[in-house]
Amino acid sequence: MSDNEKSQKVEEVDANNSAELNKNQNIESTSNEVDETEKPVVDAPLNVESKEVEASSSNEDQDELLNEIDESNAEDAEDEGNKDRHKIEVKEYDSMSLEALAIELERLLETEKIQAIRSHVNSINTEFKLKLQSIIDEKKEDFLNDGGNEIDFYYASPVQKRFKDAYKVYRTKLNNHYQSLEKNLKQNLEDKLEIIEELKGLINVEENINTTYKHFKDLQERWRKTGPIPRDKYNNAWNSYHHHVELFYDFLHLNRDLRDLDFKHNLEKKLLIIERAEELSKDDNVMRAFRELQELHKMWKEELGPVGLEHREAIWERFKAATKIINDKRHSYYQEIDKVYEKNLEKKLEIIANIEAVSAQGAKSHGGLQKKIKQIEALREEFFNAGKVPLKVNEDTWAKFKEAVRTFNRQKNSFYKDLKKEQYNNLQLKLDLIQVAEDNKASDDFETVTPLMKKIQSEWKKIGHVPRKDSDKIWKQFKAACNFYFDRIHAKRNAASAEQTEAYTKKNELLNSLKTLELPKGKEAGIEAIKEQIKTWQGLGRVPQDKRYIDGKFQKSIDQLLSTLDLDKNEAELIKYENKLEVLNATDDDNRNLDNERVFIRKKIDEVKGQINQLENNLQFFTNVKDDNPLVKEVHNNIKIHEESLELLKTKLKKIKDLY
Template sequence: MSTMTEESTSLPAENQEQTQITENFATEEKIVEIPSLDLPANKSDLLGFFEKIKSIASESKTAADFKKIEEAIKDARQLFVNLRSEEKTAALAKFKEENENAEEGFNFKGDEIDQKIENVLGSIREIRQSFFQTLEKQKEKVLEGKTRLLDELRKLVDADENSDPAHVNASFKAFKKIQEEWKSLGNILGPQNQTFWESYHALVDRFFSNRSIFFELLELDRKKNLQAKDIIASKLEALAKKVNEGPLPKLLKEAEELFEEYKHIGPAHKEINEALWLRVKKALDVLFAEKRQIQEAQKAVFEENLKIKKELNDLMAHHARFVSSSISEWNQASKAVLALQEQWGKLKGGVPREAGKDVSHQFWANLKTFFKNKSEFFNKIDAERKANLAAKQGLIDQVKTLTESENAADNTQAVIELQKKWKDIGHVPEKQKDSIYKQFKEACDVFFNQIREKSKGAKDAEFEGNLTAKKGIIEELKSMLSDPSLLASLKAKKEAWDAIGFVPKKNLKEIQDEFRNTWNQVIDLAKTQPKEQLAAWGFELKGLPSESKQEERKPVSGDARKKIQTLENEIATLRNNLEFFAKSKNADKLIAEVEKKIASAEKELGKLRG
């Protein structure tokens, strides 16, 4: 019995070349159309992308298809991991913020889209696993079947020495059965395929060579083989003429199917068989030459894509080292990084496998580093602003405490100092900026309003006392009408009247009218008294202020009182709000102007009170 190695040594050159061409077809990668993922992408975009990939995977028939699919989802899967990681980080930060910075009990499950993506990715893995398991089983089945068929064919050839017609007929039927089953099994994936084909062709040649009794049958069979091979050769030549019309993958697929059929046709006459083979080989060479040319052109495109991706990665690496203390500069850098990411996503076409894998890994690592650094920067800013918020809340509490004090009036300077401290504290979180300022302003307003209310109460009491004093003087003047001897004190009573301050506004006209009427009556009385009597009483009409002058002064005093109240309110308001002008960009200038207004108002107030 001959071994596989011994049988392959007698294999004709045509059969060896057929095996090589089979390998050429076997190594041809089937091109599947993979949808592109537009960047930047959110999780909903990723879910849609993975579902399309799942649909493609379900229809895929070759290992090359699944390899292409795996390459297509790699970056998208990493992007999903990055997005999920960012969400987890944000969720943890929020959890810690709500749980006094504790991580215990934190459990991040993601959302419904996360679960859907995981399920789709799991389905893709199951489809791929099932495909390769089936492929491995098919390989084992083909290997086992072809090993068995070679053993059967070898036994058939070795035992083919009986020239009995019944045996010859049975032997040929057995050979045809082996031949059909061999064809139905297909090729073995791997290096063993060539060895099996070499042994098969060697045994087939021995089968026909050793059976002289079958010459007539062989002749008929070879004529049929000749006709079948000629048809296939013509079809391959027609495909070769269409090489520039394309598409090439479709032409190669048709050529492969024709060549598979050609391999399973038995031999024709040797001379004609060689000529047919040259025709087939020449047609296939044209197709393979075009394939190599396209691959070379594709290689140049891949190299150019790699160059561009390296340039984008260099720019991304620069941003990965970015450092700044400015929020606006970080935001500008983020826009630049997202623009690079968009450029990366829009770059179509492949790259050399290993080099492309490395540069892609570096690019996404640099992108992740940038956003990690940005996150750390803003976390630091947030921490500082939260501390500032706590400090400002403390100032609000202090103002409220001073307001509740029994000696609130003595705390005015302390509140002003707190307003200065407020100005020196930095920014707070944006969403609390307006509310915390409003709380502080309201607390200060309450304090100063309380001071003003207490001051107003004291003045009201003073004015009531003045009213009582003036009523007393009027009564004393009325006493003079019944006792003229009291006229000696008239001048003193007038001076006492003028020395008394303001009275409540509601009583002003009434008290003035009563005084004027009484005064005029007293003067009229004095004019009727003898001069000697007046002298005896020590009364001198000369030198007493005229009522007309008094009447002219009183309205002015009423206006002055109103002006004094207005100035007092204005000064209190200016002092109360002085520190709040510090929020303006021109703080120093505004403060100086306000202080100048306060000084001017106090000066005018002093004149009115004097």
């Protein structure tokens, strides 16, 4: 039942009784008296003293729980917005990350009353500090193991600042709220003390009883409307007020009609409370039902007076029975929660054992250790998400977890200490490469230095890690030296591009002139003229990369000119091949093209030799056949052709070697 529904039902009873009272006495009838024989009994934590307390509850437990509910009532009484705290969800803060905790704090500040979130904020703050301190401890240990001085250690993160800013806003808002509230609390206390003094004065006054009773009801209404008072004054003020209300009811015995109407009014209201309690006893949401039950007991105690003697025992037993059902369900709920916590404990202990197992395996390489670090991080996250454990073992479980993680971190740090020796060796190797790069970055011997610079770049990649504090510095130094050298090469190439474009233009003109070129008579003169054209072509220099197709056109033109001369096949082939080699050599910076051509010719030589051997082996099958046999003649002819081809290939290979 919502507060609005409860208020509506109570108002209906008020209206009915008010009509009856006005009809008979022309006064309003309602009371805040609490009859001592009807004080409610509620199991923990709702615990109100009564003769009806069950035998299984100890007095010590009852006193402790009574103090707890009294403190809760006093807190609500001091600041009425505090009761909203029961409606705000309490999340699993222990399983939330630092960022999630900061976000939740910001959400509470934005959506809830500042005085209602105190316990939530305290829990969030505790979890945040616990997890942050764990991270700081690990970072500090790593820092010290890296050779740092403890006095120089400092760690901060964006989420830490974000949380601090939000918590500072919370403290400021809370202080402002209570500073504003303090003035009202003092004034309200003075007003309530005045009401108590006026109650004292109602006894034995010489005036019409209806007038006195109406004055009494006015004081009750003023008491209800007076705002909150300081919590440390709440119980004393209420007890004093209650005491003088009881005295007035004793005085009111003189007018039985007024008392009977009040009894009737209180009975109707208490029956509504009992009906709602019985409804709550069937509610599956145990905690919600229990919180509303607390409100019902508060109404029974603070807002309603006694009923007729013939009803007191019956309605109290009925209310107590519904209360017991709800409390029993709550106890069962907590027992189930305890079982969940025990399972969470088992899971967390298993995670700790897994962390210890990972530590026991050790690591022999940086990659292997990095893999284990990821495993530990995953286990840490799993631990934080495993949920709450029983409070009595919480600290012990947390200590075991921290020790397991610290053991792994010590092994990790020991590994990297040994690794640092290797890293310093790597540092020296890279410094040597930097020196080579620095010494050669201004060289103009591009043919010699370019392979050297490429080689040291390759070696740099093969060298392992260096100390972290030196890594960026030496890389920038090495990169700057290499870039300086290669930027000079690129600048030279860009400057040469104009020359290459001019060479292309001239070669294109020469190519066109070959179309009308008339060779001199005589083979030797023609060969010399062709070689002169080749020499002129080579002297024009290189053309741009995308224009090198023009060399192929030139080769075809030379082939056409050679075909007009009276040359044998091999002679023409060698002239053309010399031209091809000249082209390859002119465009080959690192002899790669010539190397490929040499490999190709050697491969062809091996193939031809193999073919000659095969043909000579075939002749052995014709031992009894005459030499003029067609098949034998064909084999001899093929051998001769291959031998001529072999001589040509050997000549080509010699010409390649002459270019080195």
